Amino acid sequence: MMVIECIVNDKKYVLEVDPQERLLDVLRNHLGLLGTKEGCGEGECGACTVILDGKTVNSCLVLAGQAHNSVITTIEGVGNRQSPHPVQKAFVEVGAVQCGFCTPGMVLSAKNLLDKNPHPSDEEIGVALSGNLCRCTGYDKILRAVKLAAEEGK
Amino acid sequence: MKTEVVGSRALREDSWGKVFGQTKFPADVNLPNQIYGVVVRSPHPHARILNINSEEAMKLEGVAVVLTANDVPHNSHGVLFRDQPVIADYVRMVGDPVAVVGGETMEIAREAAERIRVDYEILPAIFDPEEAMKPEVPPLHPELQSTNVLYHLPIRRGSMEEGWAKADVVVEQVYKTQHVDHAFLQPEAVLAYLDERGHMVVQTATQYAHYDRGEIAHALGFRYSQVQVKTLAVGGAFGGREDISLQIIAALLALKTQRPVKMENTREESFYSHSKRHPMTMYYKTGAAKDGKLVAMQAKIIGDAGAYSSWSINVLRKSAVHATGPYEIPNVEIDSFAVFTNNPYTGAMRGFGAAQTVLAYESQMDLLAKKLGISPLEIRLRNCFQVGSITATGQELTSSVPLDQCLAKIAPYFRREVETP
Amino acid sequence: MKKRGIGLGCAWYGTGYGNGFPDVSSAFVEIHDDGSATVLTGAVDVGQGSNSIFAQIAAEELGLRAEDICVNTADTDVTPDSGTSAATRQTYNTGNAVLKAVRQAKSRLLIYAAREFSCPTPEGIELKSGYIGVKGDPSRRMILGDMVFKARLNGERLISAESSTARSTPVDLTTGQGAPYWPYSFGCQAAEVEVDTETGKVKVLKVIAVHDVGKALNPTQVEGQIAGGVTQGIGYALLEELELQKGMIKNPAFSSYLIPTALDVPKIEAYFVEEAEESGPYGAKGLGEPAMLPTVAAVINAIDDAVGVRITSLPATPEKILQALAEKKEELG
DSSP: OEEEEEEETTEEEEEEEOTTSBHHHIIIIISOOTTSOOSSSSSSSOTTEEEETTEEEETTSSBGGGGTTEEEEOGGGSOOSSSOOHHHHHHHHHTOOSSOSSHHHHHHHHHHHHHHOSSOOHHHHHHHHTTSOOSSSTTHHHHHHHHHHHHHHO | OOOSSTTSOOOOTHHHHHHTTOOOOGGGOOOTTOEEEEEEEOSSSSEEEEEEEOHHHHHSTTEEEEEOGGGOSSOOBOSSSOOBOSSOSEEOSTTOEEEEEEESSHHHHHHHHHHOEEEEEEOOOOOOHHHHTSTTSOOSOTTTOSSSEEEEEEEEESOHHHHHHHOSEEEEEEEEOOOBOOOOSSOOEEEEEEOTTSOEEEEEOOSOHHHHHHHHHHHHTOOGGGEEEEEOOOOOOTTTTSSOSSHHHHHHHHHHHSSOEEEEOOHHHHHHHSOBBOOEEEEEEEEEOTTSOEEEEEEEEEEEEETSOTTHHHHHHHHHHTTTOSBOOSEEEEEEEEEEOSSOOBOOOTTTTHHHHHHHHHHHHHHHHHHHTOOHHHHHHHHBOOTTOBOTTSOBOOSOOTHHHHHHHHTHHHHSOOOOO | OEEEEEEEEEEEEEOSSOTTOOOEEEEEEEEOTTSOEEEEEOOOOOSSOHHHHHHHHHHHHHTOOGGGEEEEEOBTTTSOOOOOSOTTOIIIIIHHHHHHHHHHHHHHHHHHHHHHTTOSOGGGEEEETTEEEETTOTTSEEEHHHHHHHHHHTTOOOEEEEEEEOOOOOOOTTTOOSOOOSSEEEEEEEEEEEEETTTOOEEEEEEEEEEEOSSOSOHHHHHHHHHHHHHHHHIIIIIOOOOEETTEESOOSTTTSOOOOTTTOOEEEEEEEOOOOTTSGGGOOOOTTGGGHHHHHHHHHHHHHHHSOOOOBSSOOHHHHHHHHHHHHHHHO
């Protein structure tokens, strides 16, 4: 076991973890942050996307030890009903949510894109979301929602 | 009729919980004192189980129970026929569950599953439906059919002799489609427990909670009124959550251990624990007269049902009924077959037998148009169903047949030249 | 060289269980003292949005907003059996059951209100924008909740249980003759593709999809079903294939079983045609499955239009296309 320190959704944690544990399990099992989903366990689907030190990562591929001294944002740290993030608001308004299993990861990938590049081209949006699989929507409304969120940020 | 809410772009209430990550899918619910279930699956496509040795698994600390076929009160389930074992003692496909482990943690359960030794008597397996349907091949389900042909539907309409006589052009072609997975994003997961009433509660993602309830009750010997299936958020389905996957196994573990049971498939396990889209081989021969009117069609459609019947009868029926495409053809001879093999079982998937035939009938339309020297749009306009049309099964389409309106809307895209890069 | 082509695909789809199998949906409805209402039905929302459709139907009938309706589904201790969320049947079939149940629950209210307003028939009463009143007479109306409360104090109970059964007869097992499904949905799609003759890769640039929906109960959801269907159709046509070796799946992972990503999807233009199906709720019929059907044909026909080869087995992989191109070259000699 090892002790790691990290900041998750602006809150500081000192956690005793198995260094071989995945960050995904730390978030879900230790912290009860169940909005981070597991869809494949091999970094292909993006359902477990979180933002780690400003970059989106598949939390199923990050070991707990690697998260030591990092700053992490999960879906629980992005907006709420009183004050949704523009991406979340756009997803709901445009109809970009169907089954919703990919949604947390999608929202985080989109948020991180807009944080870095507030006015992305269609191509840049596609590339930023290409690591997040969705089987329901055909991506069409998701891409439109991200575009809308970017426009509203102008 | 003028409406206000119906027809509006009303927002989905559930989408808020989903964008905030609050929505509970079955993997997101847990209970204190729960154990974790893991399935041991057959690596062989056709085998009889001679012996299962779980001694090494039981030696592992934290293993609560190992269950095999003998532990299931009524060992069968299935949407049309109960021809699928909950836990198999006779294996018909790779991935059939042969044992189930309950452990204090997922890791312990997985390690114990690897320690279970299964002795198989490996039997000859068959993978090609056209081979499997030969009468001399031993049937996989003698209780259902004396051959591997689970279902044959002939459709006969008009006279083929007259039809071919009228045909000025004929196109003959074989089409093939592949096994496809639903690939819904959320792998199967279940939480099962006996509640304070003594009722079996199963929380899961399914397409049909009431069906699941019946199958769980049947397998465990419960009354329907003593089984509650509560559907949590469903992470996509597309037909892949029609058949039972983990629901009965989890409930059985809960019954045997009297503890809550959590099960969660990995992606690899998910590929083995739900149905697939039927691969089909489709032999098509279609004839048209010089005026572009379809006059005759003959089709033979062979669908690979895999190891269990699931929805295969309904799927191949749908293939046959839709085999002409949305076109009037007066002379038709269609034969569709669902055939058992030792491939993964096939069942419902979006399109349900009509997704395969569309490749065949629409390719035929383009090939005929080319031979006739008319455009793909034109041949469709000359043959498409309208109100009053009669289908190959003799059904009159009495209302709402606006394919011509759909084609009219799309027509402008075919009148312009395709840009060249 | 990159060559472009355009292809057309049409499809039809009989919705419902079919073949005479009892295709029944059920719903319970209760109108509450403040005028809001709860709908209980077994239909599972698998992500397609059926719960919202049921809320819209109930709201329409009660003159409320969709958010005033609580839709609780798919809990076998609570909700009645509504059949499976498959066969493109929930909007049509359970939609019909919900519609019947709401109308049944409000029928006693209409009778009560007619008496209150001294209106000769219940047909003269309407529920609109949160009010209940006499049609065409704005002076005789009341907040819906107030009327419900009054009615309930007077012993009325605004609850209902209703079912709806789809039309279907079995086909004859020797001739296939019969009327197995109702209603049928239709649609057509055009796909524009670009084929790289060096690599055999196909890129779908654009899909125009036109579908018959009877009546679009929610246009956003119609578009969502179409885009999702088109994308699954592209996966089926070009990418997806379970590789089997003696019954063993060789690619049980998303790294080897490829489904479309955001970069694989074309521009999708979704249109719908509304010609009411008289048996459907507000004229609606289902769309879920039909949305993916024409795509395969449109893509395969577009490949032929672009490079003159006919792919007859799915998926149309680069290998198959290169081989077909090579064979064609040989033929032309």
